[in-house]
Amino acid sequence: MRSRPPLVLMLPALAGLAFLVLPLAGLLVRAPWSTLGTRLGQPQVLEALRLSLVTATLATGLCLLFGVPLAWVLARVPFPGVRLVRALVTVPLVLPPVVGGVALLLVLGRRGLVGEWLDVTFGVTLPFTTAGVVLAETFVAMPFLVISVEGALRGADQRFEEAAATLGAGRWTIFRRVTLPLIAPGVLAGAILCWARALGEFGATITFAGNFPGRTQTMPLAVYLALETDPQAAIVLSLVLLAVSIVVLAVLRDRWTGAS
DSSP, X not given: OOSSOOXXXXXXXXXXXXXXXXXXXXXXXXXXXXXXXXXXXXHHHHHHHHHHHHHHHHHHHHHHHHHHHHHHHHHHOOOTTHHHHHHHHXXXXXXXXXXXXXXXXXXXXXXXXXXXXXXXXXXXXXXXXXXXXXXXXXXXXXXXXXXXXXXXXXXXXXXXXXXXXXXXXXXXXXXXXXXXXHHHHXXXXXXXXXXXXXXXXXXXXXXXXXXXXXXXOOHHHHHHHHHHHOHHHHHHHHHHHHHHHHIIIIIIHHXXXXXX
């Protein structure tokens, strides 16, 4: 059976693989390789790349700060409505990003539920700022981290935590010295997926933070803008995002999680 896989499975599998790979191959075939270096060295490209890397990293940091405790609560603390909370946490996975951007505006905008208070009390305005980019990316990326960490927590052997408790360790010590090392591969895998998702975020970013060069124009937004005026530049920018995504998902994930 191993030497002769059934055609009824192989043919759809090959068709699915071609459907996923051919668009990526199209980028490589149509790329302006002769002017690639010149286009990559343009100030607006470098600025968009810098902003994308910075905001994606900051968004991943926020996801770790809030997502790991949230995943721990969902995995270890039984309370009424836990299934509803878990469903709400995963809503951004299926919610159109543009709708997420609108929701952020209604909450954190200058006339939003929380944004108006921030503006009046502290003079803080989040929409159409770099901080707004970070928040938009955090909103769409955090579910990836929560799901990964919650799965790791559910799969971890709790006997190690129980043994530490019998030896007199406190809850914070157990979490820091026992739980976190046990779920570290899940945390790192979730953080990598979270960073890659934040790097490629478009809909929520352009809706909540706008498209201002040097301030909110990340690489996906720069690709969209270049596609209307300079398709060759859009291809070059897309290649950069493709290369970064492949490196992150194929190299770092294998290195950190020990996947073969």
